[in-house]
Amino acid sequence: MDYAKIIRDLAAEVQPLYGQGKVADYIPELGKVPPRQFGLCLQLNDGISHEFGDSRTKFSIQSISKVFALSKAFGLLGEELWQRVGVEPSGNAFNSLMQLEYEKGIPRNPLINAGALVVTDILVSKFENPKAEILRYLRQLAGTEDIHFNKQVAESERKTGYRNFALAYFLKSFGNLKNEVEQVLDVYFHQCSIEMTCFELANAMQIFSQHGLEPHSGERLLSSSETKRLNAVMQTCGFYDEAGEFTFAVGLPGKSGVGGGIAALLPGQYSIAVWSPELNKKGNSVLGMKALELFTTMTGSSVF
Amino acid sequence: MDYAKIIRDLAAEVQPLYGQGKVADYIPELGKVPPRQFGLCLQLNDGISHEFGDSRTKFSIQSISKVFALSKAFGLLGEELWQRVGVEPSGNAFNSLMQLEYEKGIPRNPLINAGALVVTDILVSKFENPKAEILRYLRQLAGTEDIHFNKQVAESERKTGYRNFALAYFLKSFGNLKNEVEQVLDVYFHQCSIEMTCFELANAMQIFSQHGLEPHSGERLLSSSETKRLNAVMQTCGFYDEAGEFTFAVGLPGKSGVGGGIAALLPGQYSIAVWSPELNKKGNSVLGMKALELFTTMTGSSVF
Amino acid sequence: MDYAKIIRDLAAEVQPLYGQGKVADYIPELGKVPPRQFGLCLQLNDGISHEFGDSRTKFSIQSISKVFALSKAFGLLGEELWQRVGVEPSGNAFNSLMQLEYEKGIPRNPLINAGALVVTDILVSKFENPKAEILRYLRQLAGTEDIHFNKQVAESERKTGYRNFALAYFLKSFGNLKNEVEQVLDVYFHQCSIEMTCFELANAMQIFSQHGLEPHSGERLLSSSETKRLNAVMQTCGFYDEAGEFTFAVGLPGKSGVGGGIAALLPGQYSIAVWSPELNKKGNSVLGMKALELFTTMTGSSVF
Amino acid sequence: MDYAKIIRDLAAEVQPLYGQGKVADYIPELGKVPPRQFGLCLQLNDGISHEFGDSRTKFSIQSISKVFALSKAFGLLGEELWQRVGVEPSGNAFNSLMQLEYEKGIPRNPLINAGALVVTDILVSKFENPKAEILRYLRQLAGTEDIHFNKQVAESERKTGYRNFALAYFLKSFGNLKNEVEQVLDVYFHQCSIEMTCFELANAMQIFSQHGLEPHSGERLLSSSETKRLNAVMQTCGFYDEAGEFTFAVGLPGKSGVGGGIAALLPGQYSIAVWSPELNKKGNSVLGMKALELFTTMTGSSVF
Secondary structure, eight states: OOOOHHHHHHHHHHHHTTSEEEEOOHHHHHHHHHSSOEEEEEEEEOOOOEESSTOOOOOOOOHHHHHHHHHHHHHHGGGGGGGOOOOOOOOOGGGGHHHHHHTTTTOSTTTTTTHHHHHHHHHHHOOHHHHHHHHHHHHHTTTOSOOOOHHHHHHHHHHOOOHHHHHHHHHHHHHHOOEEEEEHHHHHHHHHHHHHHHHHHHHHHHHHHHEEEEETTTTTSHHHHHHHHOOOOOOOTGGGGGHHHHHHHHHEEEEEETTSSSEEEETTEEEEEEEEEEOTTSSBBHHHHHHHHHHHHHHOOOOO | HHHHHHHHHHHHHHHHGGGGEEOOOOSHHHHHHSSOOOEEEEETTOEEEEEEEEOOOEEGGGHHHHHHHHHHHHHHHHHGGGGGGGOOOOOOOGGHHHHHHHHOOSSSOTTTTHHHHHHHHHHHHHOOSHHHHHHHHHHHHHHHHHOBBOOHHHHHHHHHHHHHHHHHHHHHHHOOOOOOOHHHHHHHHHHOOEEEOOHHHHHHHHHHHHEEETTTTTEEEEEEEHHHHHHHHHHHHHGGGHHHHHHHOOOOEEEEEETTTEEETTTTTEEEEEEEEEOOOTSBBBHHHHHHHEEEEEEOOOHH | HHHHHHHHHHHHHHHGHHHTEEEEEHHHHHHHHOOOOOOEEEEEEOOOOEEEESTTOOEEEEGGHHHHHHHHHHHGGGGGGTTTSOSSSSOOGGGGHHHHHHHTOOSSTTHHHHHHHHHHHHHHHSSSSSSHHHHHHHHHTTTTTBOOOOHHHHHHHHOOOOOHHHHHHHHTTTTTTHHHHHHHHHHHHHHHEEEEEEHHHHHHHHHHHHHEETTTEEEEOOOHHHHHHHHHHHHHHHHGGGGGHHHHHHHHEEOOTTTTTEEEEETTEEEEEOOSSSSSSTTTBHHHHHHHHHHHHTTTTOOO | HHHHHHHHHHHHHHHTTSSSEEOOOHHHHTTTSSOOEEEEEEEEEOEEEEEETTOOOOOOGGGHHHHHHHHHHHHHHHHGGTTTSSSSSOOOGGGGGHHHTTTTTSSSSSSSSHHHHHHHHHHHHHHHHHHHHHHHHHHHTTOOOOOEEEEEEEHHHHHHHHHHHHHHHHHHTTTOOOOOOOHHHHHHHHHHHOOOOOOHHHHHHHHHTTEEEEETEEOOOSSSHOOOOOOOOHHHTTTGGGGHHHHHHHHHHHHEEEEEEEEEETTEEEEEEEEEEEEESSSSSHHHHHHHHHHHHHHHHOOO
């Protein structure tokens, strides 16, 4: 398949969408990102990659970090993990807190904030230095040492992240947060502040398209069956209140972040990362969503 | 792949689960079904089928009928359909009515009852005789004339289906039901009362694994892109409050019914139907869920 | 106290509010009522009454009928009634259906629609001809035979009251409606269609200010303790989502209706009815609410 | 009226209820209180008081403190207060957080925790030393200097009050908490830890039965109209999810606390405080509730 041409074509097709979204600005650091940027990296399982545009520009991966933290925690705990967090989609954003109340502090899935906080709590329990460990893991997955926290972003999140504090204390009130709220949030905000490029992100996602094999070292980090489960969770829960829409339009497991990045994969075939800072109302990248929809349509490579 | 052996093995493995579930008994007709039955039919896209156990026993397809009604309505209306019903998973069952209220009468997706009523309403608007049309369509898909309503089941549902009446009137209050409540429900209850065998069901599901091509006549009923969308909806919304669990454990688009049937498919490869009347607490067949989980694990054929 | 002057003064003060509200028009019969009307009748327990403006004009009492139906059902069943309906305020309108679901079909109180349907269901169970009985009861309370259903209003409600049908079927699905939905709603819509004047309404409310004594016949219809309970329910639940606001501003037990009427009382002292068709966003009469607020302020006669 | 006899009689009648409730034990300090205690103080507006049992034993007033904080804040801000907190009852406890979300951070009323936190936030904004000010105010109302915080209780609440932290951060995320969460909660936990006797509490409640006049100094702290509003709020919102039940059974404005105290009043007549540590499932004192119900029945002094 002529991936180069497909990517060139879809990139042309998404350009007119500039201006339809809005860069996240709830913290100053994100608001300063120039909006008209678009990067894409397709990483085939056979090692070949195709890139386009700003594919080597660092951006804040934000919620995309949740899938990496999840895969780390799942690797450590195995099935036991699902006693503290569910695998069901969360319905609409509106009633997230209510569901947490109704379901006695068990978040619906690990990719909503409440669930991601539980996952981070697990990492905090397991590691002396969870922040260093998360960085180490991401660096291994991406095959580069050049991955760092943005401490200013983490600090800004900490200063304004009242809702995450509320969620964490709420989880704590149900006994589903074992460590101190301040400590868990410190790790969580750092994890979300990690900066990566599309190229690095596509590489890091290879573990999910390679059935658990980390391709740079050849090390098996997850079993094939575990990877299948994580991909399933991404498919049903990876896109906030747009999980159905994304499954519907794109048909790949993946995860988006408010930094404008989206990472996705076709099991056994490829991983892909796109980035463009302008977000739609549901918090997903406008150009990124469209690019992935076009990509799976043009390549006929949806899981469906 | 030695499908025969795989099916034999998994059938042996699910036998010990008899007794763990409970046959639906909210209407007498369903309650009378002998519990210890298990049937399976795998229909490969190349035309070969594998069957096991009670694969030629008729059972009430119930909610599985929703995907066929949906595919019919989608074929008729195209994208316009999504103005009246969403594609997002519905979160937990508990707040279904609340969500309908919060979202002004637009059901979250076409596979929850509220959404299925809207789909049936569309068929009622489009056809002089919607019940006959639904039967005709199912017969074409399954490649047999021997598909009928169970009028007693339909009548029992009508007599006890107060919650469906409530939903229908609620939709009507939002203007999202165009026809009379009584008429829509009559068609809906008949549609749910259809009886099929695993063999027939697996055949009828071929349209989704064959990308929209009806294999018996060779007629194209849906475009490849439309089929992808329907498969995506089944993946995210097909299993009530267990959609995530099913995606997670099985990894195939599909739909279950309280009659104990489950129909699923791997796009481009096969369709599969299992049936066993005992249900778990969420209303899905105990042996059926396990059988499909084992099948995708043994064949390595999850979409993930 | 110079009630005549107080009423004249407050009537002058509410005049400028004409135009701030909107006449209910969800059925044509209500929409046709000329908006600029205002009537008031104060009925003192000692037998003296004071009237102002359109106090002898008939209007649709709508939800005000709920307190009379409730008092009738309570008189018949006593404390047993509270097994089928609660006495707690319902919070906001938004989650009414959810609460019904969460609380397994027990409406929060008898003055929201769901609760009023249960009350009507009780009357349907108790009487051969519940509609005639309701009329008879109202006529006794008001001391006049000139009280009738408006059959056109009842019919219009039946034709468009989808939400009430939804509620009734929902209650039925929980087993908290013993009679047929159609029959209960027929009585309910008739009950709501009753037309009365402020003068008649103030008289009918005397039973609540007279501690259960029906003043025209001198018959005791409710015990003093039962009346106290009904007054308490009116205080906390009588004004939809504005119960707190009304308690806060007016401080009297009472009940409003979308026909623009409000009936209230000061136990041991007086009953009062006001009417003006223009409603605020919460469905309560604009001039009526203000008039009652001014009345209790000017007379210093809030229960608080 | 022979109040002494009435109190003696009702005290005898509530004794058999010992053992039906459970002392709050979410913090050790409350759990250590001996359960079989019962005190009552009736303070008539004319200055005479009647006491029974443990009426001079100090107990933790907990949520009863909310009405005093509210009256202080209302005195300072006037009507402006209602821009930050509503006056409607909150429906069931279950959806408190949801309502806060749905209503954009405006708590339904000042007597649920969320609303009380906003009230405390106002006091923190207004005073250099809000804790000292609250004590000073309570001492003035109660007419004694012997009112203190229990610092151990306050500290225990701080250590375990995760849900209050969650609420405070949630309010903060909506901008409806102006000061630092830690500071507001410190004041709040101290306010709740105040210890008073029934005698002191009944005295402090006099301001509400005396229409805003503080009887010991003769100082007017609230206007008559403001007092009426506060009494109305207590009536509709003072008893958690049992506000309707209390209004229904007792018919007085009041407020309960998990320390087992209940304070109530009849405007223009008397204030009353009861205390008994065993709580029913809704968190209200078993003997206290019954005692007040009997008291208003025996004296015929409900507001209704």
